[in-house]
Amino acid sequence: MNSLDHLFDSLKKAQARLELQTRHAKDNALRSVMAALDNAREDILAANRADVERARSGGMKEALIDRLALDSGRITGIIDSIDTIIRQEDPIQKVKAGWTMPNGLFIEQITVPLGVAAIIYESRPNVTVDAFSLAYKAGCAILLRGSSAALESNRTIVRAIKDGLSRGGGIADAVALADSGSRDEIDIILNARGKIDVVLPRGGKELIRRVVENARVPVIETGEGNCHIYVEPSADIGNAAGIIENAKLQKPGACNAAETLLVRREIAADLMPLVAQRLAGKAQLRCDERSKAAIGSVPAGLDLRDADDSDWGTEFLDYTLAVKTVDSLDEAITHINTYGTKHSEAILTKNLDSAGEFQRRVDAACVYTNASIRFTDGGEFGFGAELGISTQKFHARGPMGLEALTTIKYRISGSGQIRP
Amino acid sequence: MNSLDHLFDSLKKAQARLELQTRHAKDNALRSVMAALDNAREDILAANRADVERARSGGMKEALIDRLALDSGRITGIIDSIDTIIRQEDPIQKVKAGWTMPNGLFIEQITVPLGVAAIIYESRPNVTVDAFSLAYKAGCAILLRGSSAALESNRTIVRAIKDGLSRGGGIADAVALADSGSRDEIDIILNARGKIDVVLPRGGKELIRRVVENARVPVIETGEGNCHIYVEPSADIGNAAGIIENAKLQKPGACNAAETLLVRREIAADLMPLVAQRLAGKAQLRCDERSKAAIGSVPAGLDLRDADDSDWGTEFLDYTLAVKTVDSLDEAITHINTYGTKHSEAILTKNLDSAGEFQRRVDAACVYTNASIRFTDGGEFGFGAELGISTQKFHARGPMGLEALTTIKYRISGSGQIRP
Numbered sequence: 001m002n003s004l005d006h007l008f009d010s011l012k013k014a015q016a017r018l019e020l021q022t023r024h025a026k027d028n029a030l031r032s033v034m035a036a037l038d039n040a041r042e043d044i045l046a047a048n049r050a051d052v053e054r055a056r057s058g059g060m061k062e063a064l065i066d067r068l069a070l071d072s073g074r075i076t077g078i079i080d081s082i083d084t085i086i087r088q089e090d091p092i093q094k095v096k097a098g099w100t101m102p103n104g105l106f107i108e109q110i111t112v113p114l115g116v117a118a119i120i121y122e123s124r125p126n127v128t129v130d131a132f133s134l135a136y137k138a139g140c141a142i143l144l145r146g147s148s149a150a151l152e153s154n155r156t157i158v159r160a161i162k163d164g165l166s167r168g169g170g171i172a173d174a175v176a177l178a179d180s181g182s183r184d185e186i187d188i189i190l191n192a193r194g195k196i197d198v199v200l201p202r203g204g205k206e207l208i209r210r211v212v213e214n215a216r217v218p219v220i221e222t223g224e225g226n227c228h229i230y231v232e233p234s235a236d237i238g239n240a241a242g243i244i245e246n247a248k249l250q251k252p253g254a255c256n257a258a259e260t261l262l263v264r265r266e267i268a269a270d271l272m273p274l275v276a277q278r279l280a281g282k283a284q285l286r287c288d289e290r291s292k293a294a295i296g297s298v299p300a301g302l303d304l305r306d307a308d309d310s311d312w313g314t315e316f317l318d319y320t321l322a323v324k325t326v327d328s329l330d331e332a333i334t335h336i337n338t339y340g341t342k343h344s345e346a347i348l349t350k351n352l353d354s355a356g357e358f359q360r361r362v363d364a365a366c367v368y369t370n371a372s373i374r375f376t377d378g379g380e381f382g383f384g385a386e387l388g389i390s391t392q393k394f395h396a397r398g399p400m401g402l403e404a405l406t407t408i409k410y411r412i413s414g415s416g417q418i419r420p
Numbered sequence: 421m422n423s424l425d426h427l428f429d430s431l432k433k434a435q436a437r438l439e440l441q442t443r444h445a446k447d448n449a450l451r452s453v454m455a456a457l458d459n460a461r462e463d464i465l466a467a468n469r470a471d472v473e474r475a476r477s478g479g480m481k482e483a484l485i486d487r488l489a490l491d492s493g494r495i496t497g498i499i500d501s502i503d504t505i506i507r508q509e510d511p512i513q514k515v516k517a518g519w520t521m522p523n524g525l526f527i528e529q530i531t532v533p534l535g536v537a538a539i540i541y542e543s544r545p546n547v548t549v550d551a552f553s554l555a556y557k558a559g560c561a562i563l564l565r566g567s568s569a570a571l572e573s574n575r576t577i578v579r580a581i582k583d584g585l586s587r588g589g590g591i592a593d594a595v596a597l598a599d600s601g602s603r604d605e606i607d608i609i610l611n612a613r614g615k616i617d618v619v620l621p622r623g624g625k626e627l628i629r630r631v632v633e634n635a636r637v638p639v640i641e642t643g644e645g646n647c648h649i650y651v652e653p654s655a656d657i658g659n660a661a662g663i664i665e666n667a668k669l670q671k672p673g674a675c676n677a678a679e680t681l682l683v684r685r686e687i688a689a690d691l692m693p694l695v696a697q698r699l700a701g702k703a704q705l706r707c708d709e710r711s712k713a714a715i716g717s718v719p720a721g722l723d724l725r726d727a728d729d730s731d732w733g734t735e736f737l738d739y740t741l742a743v744k745t746v747d748s749l750d751e752a753i754t755h756i757n758t759y760g761t762k763h764s765e766a767i768l769t770k771n772l773d774s775a776g777e778f779q780r781r782v783d784a785a786c787v788y789t790n791a792s793i794r795f796t797d798g799g800e801f802g803f804g805a806e807l808g809i810s811t812q813k814f815h816a817r818g819p820m821g822l823e824a825l826t827t828i829k830y831r832i833s834g835s836g837q838i839r840p
Contacts, residue, residue, distance in 0.1 A: 016757075020780060101802060105791060114813055197813055213636070218814040239836045246838035337436075359831050360440060371525060371834025380839070381830075382521060393534055393617055393827040394638040395815040407813040410801075411779050414791025416659045418666035419800070 004188050007143060007176045008195040011116045014173035015141035019113050023090035025169060026137055032168020033161050034082050037129070040160035041075055047152035048125065055149045063253075068123040068150055078129045084384035085133045091402040092139045106413040111406045113139030115197030118189050119387070120145045120211060122203035125153040130385040131200075132161055132175050138405035143196065145178040145185060147203075155179060190215040198395075198405075202388045205315075220396050220404065222388035225255030225343035226315045227373050230262040230332040230358070231271055232349035239370075240348045241274040246372040247346070248283055248321050255389060256344050256376040259315055260322040261291075262332045268294035268325050275323075276302050283319040286311050290325035312339045329354050333361045340364060343391050344373040365391065365398035424608050427563060427596045428615040431536045434593035435561035439533050443510035445589060446557055452588020453581050454502050457549070460580035461495055467572035468545065475569050483673075488543040488570055498549045504804035505553045511822040512559045526833040531826045533559030535617030538609050539807070540565045540631060542623035545573040550805040551620075552581055552595050558825035563616065565598040565605060567623075575599060610635040618815075618825075622808045625735075640816050640824070642808035645675035645763035646735045647793050650682040650752040650778070651691055652769035659790075660768045661694040666792040667766070668703055668741050675809060676764050676796040679735055680742040681711075682752045688714035688745055695743075696722050703739040706731050710745035732759045749774050753781045760784060763811050764793040785811065785818035 018026075037044070048070040055065055091111060098108040117140045119131045128144055135142035146154040154177055162172040178185045189196060190211060198218045201211035205224060212221050229247055231240050247258035263271055272287075272294035279285060281301035288307050298304055311322040312335070326332045336345050346368035347358040355369045366376045376399060378386025383401025390396045396404035438446075457464070468490040475485055511531060518528040537560045539551045548564055555562035566574040574597055582592040598605045609616060610631060618638045621631035625644060632641055649667055651660050667678035683691055692707075692714035699705060701721035708727050718724055731742040732755070746752045756765050766788035767778040775789045786796045796819060798806025803821025810816045816824035 016781075016783075099802065101800070105795060105800075107801060216633070218812070236836070243836065243838055250839055361436075363436075364829070366830040366832055368832045369834060371832060371837040372839050374839035375525060375832065375837070376830075380521070380525075381527060382519065392638070397828050398830045408817050409784070410786040410796075410818045412786055412788045412791060412795065414789060416656070416663065417791040417795070418663055419670055419792050419794035 002188050003180060004143075004178060004185065004192070007178065008116070008192060010173045011141040011143060011176055012195065014171050015113065015116050015139070018136070018141060018171050018174045019092070019139045021139070021171070026090070026139075027086045029165050029168040029170025030082055030086050030133060030136060032170065033133070033164030034079050036160045036164030036167065037075065037079050037082075037157070040156065040163075041072065044075060044153065044156045044160065045070060045072065047156035051150055051152045060149065064123060068125070068153075070125055070153065074126070078126045081126070081130055081385045082133045084379075085137050085402075088137065088384050088402055091137070091406050096408060103417050104415060105417055108411045109408045110411050112409045114405050114407050116141045116143065116195065117198050117200065117405060118143040118145060118192075118196045119200045119202060120186060120189065120207065121201075122147045122207065123150050125150050125157060127202060128154050128157050129161070131387055134385055134387055134402055135405060136170070136174060138402045140197075140405045141174040143176050143178055143189065145189060148181045151179060151181060186211075187214065190217060193217055200387055218395070220388070220390050220400065221392045222390055223255045224315060224341045224391055225257070225389075226259050226313065226339060226341045227256060227344045228260045228262055228336050228340060229258050229346045229348065229373065230326070230336070231264060231267065232329070232347065232351060232354055233264050233266040234350040234354075235267070235348040236350070237267065237270050237274060240271060241278050243346070243348060243370075243372050244275055244321075245278040247374055248279065249319070250372075250374050252283070252319050253317050254374070255315075256373050257317070258321065258373060260312060260324060260339070262324050262326050262335060263291055263294075264332075265290065265325050265327050269296070272296075272323070276304075279321065283321055285321055285323055287323040288325055291323040294325070315341070329357060333358060337361070337363050341391055342393070343389065344368065344376040346371065346373050365389070422608050423600060424563075424598060424605065424612070427598065428536070428612060430593045431561040431563060431596055432615065434591050435533065435536050435559070438556070438561060438591050438594045439512070439559045441559070441591070446510070446559075447506045449585050449588040449590025450502055450506050450553060450556060452590065453553070453584030454499050456580045456584030456587065457495065457499050457502075457577070460576065460583075461492065464495060464573065464576045464580065465490060465492065467576040471570055471572045480569065484543060488545070488573075490545060490573065494546070498546045501546070501550055501805045502553045504799075505557050505822075508557065508804050508822055511557070511826050516828060523837050524835060525837055528831045528833075529828045530831050532829045534825050534827050536561045536563065536615065537618050537620065537825060538563040538565060538612075538616045539620045539622060540606060540609065540627065541621075542567045542627065543570050545570050545577060547622060548574050548577050549581070551807060554805055554807055554822055555825060556590070556594060558822045560617075560825045561594040563596050563598055563609065565609060568601040571599060571601060606631075607634065610637060613637055620807055638815070640808070640810050640820065641812045642810055643675045644735060644761045644811055645677070645809075646679050646733065646759060646761045647676060647764045648680045648682055648756050648760060649678050649766045649768065649793065650746070650756070651684060651687065652749070652767065652771060652774055653684050653686040654770040654774075655687070655768040656770070657687065657690050657694060660691060661698050663766070663768060663790075663792050664695055664741075665698040667794055668699065669739070670792070670794050672703075672739050673737050674794070675735075676794050677737070678741065678793060680732060680744060680759070682744050682746050682755060683711055683714075684752075685710065685745050685747050689716070692716075692743075696724075699741065703741055705741055705743055707743045708745055711743040714745070735761070749777060753778060757781070757783050761811055762813075763809065764788065764796040766791065766793050785809070
């Protein structure tokens with residue numbers, strides 16, 4: 001017996017009941033959670049203020065404080081995200097395929113919940129609600145292991161969720177917060193074979209590495225994004241510059257931001273001055289020799305450096321863009337498949353052959369033509385919310401919505417068949 | 421650098437090329453492999469004789485020798501299984517879903533190969549060909565790690581496969597045999613993060629446990645089957661006895677054989693005498709008190725024992741059937757979800773409500789009504805062959821054919837969209 005065994009046990013029992021709920025019942029329970037969070041708004045804000053004060057006096061950086069802090073508008077956004085999940089189709093008990101064998105056996109592949117999920121995440125309290133809502137709609141129980149910095153916020157939010165579930169005819173035990181604050185908790189979760197069906201780490205590189213290295217239960221790796229934009233000679237130059245600016249500047253700390261621009265030799269002299277103008281005063285450029293030369297006269301305020309080879313493998317997560325000149329589509333694809341993290345990659349081109357070859361050969365969760373890679377996101381894909389962005393190939397890939405929390409069961413209907 | 425790094429590297433490169441092959445090209449290469457195996461028939465038989473002699477003089481049990489030994493008929497069967505895989509649809513570059521977002525982004529979910537697979541398996545040389553053929557058709561490269569007992573057989577078979585691929589315009593480097601015979605090889609494979617995309621252990625409980633416990637790469641757990649047949653009062657008794665006999669006796673060493681019979685109190689006195697007759701002289705019955713009493717006069721030759729609680733959790737893999745009397749559908753489902761291994765479970769009933777509740781609540785890869793559970797098999801499901809039967813919920817479940825070796829990629833087509 002460890003400190004979490006009673007939670008594992010009650011989550012498993014609750015999941016077995018939740019699995020049998022209709023969409024109607026699950027949606028009603030989620031609507032009741034929306035109301036409960038709205039009612040608990042002042043309590044949540046007070047708890048969050050306590051967390052923020054504690055974090056600030058503990059020396060947390062303001063950028064991280066910003067991720068932790070809630071205000072009434074953010075709470076409204078969190079509540080609204082539940083509504084988008086309510087509006088999604090039920091992912092459970094869908095027939096994915098079905099056929100009849102020559103002996104008359106009728107075989108169907110039916111979607112069922114994955115079971116009990118655990119999410120280990122850092123500061124942001126909105127993850128608490130998003131992860132719970134997706135799990136509940138998918139018929140999964142969920143163990144939430146937030147950061148100690150957000151402990152009071154998460155406790156108050158989870159209390160409101162459970163209250164909403166109880167009032168709305170839902171199953172309150174289908175959600176639990178692991179809140180002892182001890183690091184041992186993470187190890188217990190990572191070793192809970194037979195009790196936890198998937199662990200989702202969501203946070204910085206260090207957390208994800210620790211989880212992936214130590215887990216004995218299935219893990220979905222998320223988040224690391226060394227993403228590229230490759231620009232071909234046929235691309236619309238003005239459009240390309242706009243996409244590059246968006247992919248780099250709109251949210252540089254996100255995993256789907258661009259880290260390296262690959263520019264074809266033939267258009268470097270046309271594109272690079274535009275890129276330099278757009279990013280001057282806003283981001284640092286780390287250019288190879290040819291792309292640097294292609295800029296020509298350096299615009300005022302441009303922070304221009306020489307790239308070195310280590311830049312190609314770096315996820316800056318900052319106002320920094322590496323730039324490399326390539327001689328061919330093949331060179332661009334090879335570079336991406338060598339240095340990329342299989343997250344989001346884009347080609348800007350008007351050439352159909354190039355687009356097809358890029359989308360076929362680049363090994364990544366999301367491969368774009370002529371759009372900003374910042375769209376790699378559950379909300380932008382229409383999933384309502386996301387559990388994270390999977391950078392692995394196994395089980396789930398790309399933005400994870402409800403489908404990532406399902407598996408299948410074969411239902412075989414016979415009339416007395418025996419195997420000859 | 422370890423001893424397998426050159427293989428990992430050439431498999432990865434070969435897989436990138438194989439991924440781009442058309443179905444036509446892959447099927448032609450597989451047809452050429454069929455011819456090459458046919459040509460190598462005498463060499464394979466000679467190599468297999470050497471393996472069998474070595475195994476026998478090493479004291480291997482005859483039941484295991486039988487799994488290792490090939491004859492010309494078995495080789496024909498192995499070659500024919502390639503043909504059934506050729507006839508399967510290409511699992512790659514299928515559009516699983518597609519939609520357009522309000523901003524005009526067109527998003528498609530496309531199937532792509534999982535990448536490089538590794539299979540770690542015991543004696544049977546047919547697995548060498550089945551695993552290779554499924555992987556090749558799915559666009560995956562495969563590393564084969566057979567048992568040292570089958571080393572000469574596997575070497576000769578893999579040589580023929582590579583020869584067939586070369587002659588048939590295929591990619592010979594997409595298959596490799598790890599043949600040093602050292603146990604270190606397994607540990608290297610289990611730790612090959614970024615080089616191997618999935619490991620499939622196929623063999624005894626001990627092998628699977630070792631792989632699952634130690635792997636740092638994704639694993640699909642296979643094989644353990646503590647499977648049940650539950651008989652309701654409404655079932656056709658004669659039919660039920662036939663299904664029970666088939667599920668227990670047709671191949672008791674298979675993971676999809678029945679281990680425990682759950683019989684409803686109301687029909688125990690009707691069913692048990694028939695079951696006792698069918699199994700007398702063929703299998704041992706381990707009965708609880710009520711099912712034992714229900715047999716009445718014990719038929720000649722029946723090996724009848726008292727069940728103890730440890731029998732409910734035992735996969736006998738033998739001519740042994742545990743029997744328990746239950747008072748309700750709920751008791752049967754609870755028993756199965758407590759002791760089962762989530763493999764294959766059946767209800768025999770004419771009652772629609774019971775069938776629905778059983779199929780919904782039993783947590784297993786394959787849930788049957790009114791048929792023998794021995795049908796849980798890639799061939800019997802129409803998949804041509806199988807990589808094994810997954811008993812996990814993550815990524816693949818039940819008999820694994822081509823689909824288990826695929827993942828998805830999102831293809832996003834834009835016209836200049838940036839994220840606001």
